[in-house]
Amino acid sequence: MRLIVAVDNEWGIGNKGDLLARVRADLRNFRRVTADCAVILGSNTLATFPGGKVLPKRVNIVLHPDPAYHPEGATVAHSLEEAVEISRRFPSDKVFVIGGASVYRQMLPYCDVAYITKFKKSFEKDVYFEDLDASDEWELESESEEFVSDPETDTEPDLKYTFCIYKRKKTMKKELPKTYSPDEIEGRLYDFWNEKGYFTPEIDAKKKPFSIVIPPPNVTGKLHMGHALNNTLQDIIIRTKRMQGYSTLWVPGTDHAGIATQIKVEENLRVEQGLTRHDVGREKFLEMVWDWKNKYSDNIKKQLRRIGSSCDWSREAFTMSPTLSAAVKKTFVRLWDKGLIYRGFRIANWCPHCNTALSDAEVEHKEIPGNFWHIRYPIKGTDEYLTIATTRPETMFGDTAVAVHPEDERYKDLVGKTLILPLTDREIPVIADEYVDREFGTGCVKITPCHDPNDFEVGARHGLEHIFAIGEDGKMTSAAGRFEGMDRFEARKATVKALEEEGYLVKVEPHGHNVAHCYRCGNVIEPLASRQWFVKMKPLAEPAIAAVKEGHIQFIPERFSKNYLNWMENIHDWCISRQLWWGHRIPAYYCDDCGEITVSETDVTVCPKCGSKKMRQDEDVLDTWFSSALWPFSTLGWPEKTPELDYYYPTNVLVTAYDIITFWVSKMIFMALDTMDGKPIDKAVPFPDVFIHGLVRDAQGRKMSKSLGNGIDPLDIVDKYGADALRFALATGNSPGNDMRFSDEKIEAARNFNNKIWNAARFVLMNLTVDDYHLPEKEQLTTADKWILTEYNSLIGEVTANIENYELGVALSKLYDFIWDVFCDWYIELVKPRLQSGDETAQRVLVFVLSNTLKLLHPYMPFITEEIWQSLPHKGDSIMVSEWPKTSKELDFADDALKMERVIAVIRAIRARRAEMNVPNSKKATVYIVTDYKDTFEPSIFPFFERLASASEVDVIDSYGKDDAVQVVTDSATAYIPLAEMIDLEKEKARLTDERKKTVGEIERLEKKLSNEGFVAKAPAAVVEAERVKLEKYKDTLSGIDAALARL
């Protein structure tokens, strides 16, 4: 139970011992009067509650000018409004007000119970509380008899008063609700953490740093399931590290996403106003994009908060912010100065729809059916011709040669001859080039340097002319003669038709081929020669390859390093210019007079070469990945030497999906290595670990996409089931690098788990009479207590190690098993009888194990764990900053745990027996136990059998003489249950025989294994020993079964 206690000294009862005693007594009746927050108003409050016994333990707000009255840890509020405001941030479902009219009105909305002193002046009647009495939300529960103030001590001698307790009618809850309802809790807790400043770490030389930079979502829209998974995984890691005592920074931010965003805004502009970006102009258009960006990045921020991401919002970054833009310029200039950026006339991927060049990474190849057209090119001055084969006949108008292989006997003589390009009267030469594959097609290739990367190379080798057949708008140029202005696909049909009509077409073969498409708009890419900026990749790739090969950067799972290396080792130069408006404008300036190119971080207005003032900045912007490549250090303030950069760089891990390794991860690696050149390699890498996760698919295993309409909005899930359920569903069973399916079943299982935890906590709280989070003395612990502590202790070790190794799904399933099966289904059940008799040891063990297990679970399910932890006895302000549990020898009671396991095994066996025989639980019977482990099966564990194995009573005996009992055999004991009328002798015999067979099988298997010399000699001693122990157990069981059979 959490309280906010609002106390007002103006109530005038400070000197009335009887009333004060009444207040205290009432408060004591509540189980635990600890509060997360107390609003204390006035001066004599502390005197009113001497020693803090009734007063809340931790006082957060004090409204008093004299510091002498401020309890330790108090915050001073300067007005009641402020106090109310602060108090709202504290988790609370019950609020108490003790006080007079001056405080109750403000606090009442947060109250369920109000202790109120009503004053009556002789001439007035209930002046202050008429509204409360009139309200149908509140009811008067009790009212003391009327007091009259003491004329000697009271300041207002004619005052009469009564002491009243009001309760809120409907919302007064006697206990926590039966099912967990996250909606109200989550928002409140996130604000609480935020206000407390837990998300913002201190740069502390005494602590070890731990940092992650978020893969910045695009500001194009809202987050999808993939983002939810990505950020859940990061948050799990970050929260764990924070609790482990690291100074933990998670930098959030967004990416301006050049092309993607511009297209969205253009689309919006077109739909809403029927305008293009050219209609509104560059400046105005960019304003619109900024508006869009602000709207969507706010939205994204909100979504990240909803799922509980513990990002440091004070260090939020954006790829186009001034600091990051400075980093971009600086990097561009540096690479230019090093000769690693050049401007070149090259074939680039051109999207006629987006009107920009694209990098290779930004095109998607799709297999589409096409044709192979065989076309005759007449040889000048003869009746002969050469037949070429092409998939793109419309580009023939850009042909400037036909190439054959230099050693191709068929065409050797033709090299150097001239051909007439059909449908035109242009003459082109036949050239010889090794590029041509003699086996493919006709062995003759038309060379179109402006429209094909290979042809471009060939053209360069042979000094061929550049003729564009298709323009940037995707329409035919004047070179196409009569087809000028025609769309490129129309032109293909028209060209083929003309060729056919004029007799140039030899044949048509169906031929599927891969065609590049724009990853944004989906249109077919036109390879087009143009002047673009490029990054020379080879020199940058080398150290980036070495860093991974030498293990300075590690992919998890490891196999993705192959992906990365494969790509890096076959890398092409990176086209970084984009003909867009939204992005970092290229910091290059052209002199109109002398043509000099000047690259500079600052604006250039005078040509450094000729002094001309006719300077123009390049119109193009940079590829969006250029700025995101700098993300790990630009977000920490680089190029400034900030304390953040110094302390948090390199970041510790990058968490991302595999589909973005080549796009982004690789670029960050080579950019960081180049930028941090000179640092030792371990300080230069952007991150030592790359934790790769898979994609989130729908229940049928399909990729979630807009066109399929199968996308699930993570926020819908949060609304319906809560953030913790979403996080659980995403984290559970998720293994690194593998895709996962998201289904209703999964989310329901997650919801159920939430509910299970909630109810376990509810049960613990309902039975709690002690206010202590410490473990009882060893001497007081029972076998069951020691068992659960031992289990808990090993859980800590396993979960911690799993998280350390990024086995987040495995760690979670262990937590799930522990909480559900071990803690709830066994420990709570074992402990129930003790709770009924008010055993405090049991309560304290429950609290200890539950609250510490919640800590281990907190990174996965931050909200519910905080909410429950707050309501349990605890130390500290928040589970989020509590200390991560550590394994301890103090918690390890292996011998007792073993005893408990024997008991559990017998109980299980009895239940199974009874269930098989359809004996209802209501039918109780004595359980006689024959065992060699008399110290295990001693009276303290008898209640377990009564409760969990339908025993009416339990007796440990040396042997059971009669034959009227069901016999249940385990390796440590045989239980006899006299249920004579239930027993079917034949069935019983059959079952035992069957069991015997299985056991004998196991024994044989183990004996064979142990008699294998190879095994005994070569297997590790521990393994051999374990097998021996197993064998002994089976032998024990077997003798039990044999004895049982004998008596039948």
Next chain:
RNA sequence: GGGGGCAUAGCUCAGCUGGUUAGAGUGCAUGCUUGACAUGCAUGAGGUCACUGGUUCGAUUCCAGUUGUCCCCACCA
């Protein structure tokens, strides 16, 4: 054309550096109004760990091949 993943219960998937009576969730069957939870409890059925070889004392796990399936990369006109 290269590279990689996956193949385990009806379904969805775990199973880390070889030794388990091969697990979970869900579904199925049976029985439970047990003072936290039916979003629950108990019990059970259900698997030649795709196939074939190899390494090993021992292979679901490591290696090779086969089949099926999915993905990534690639400028053969």
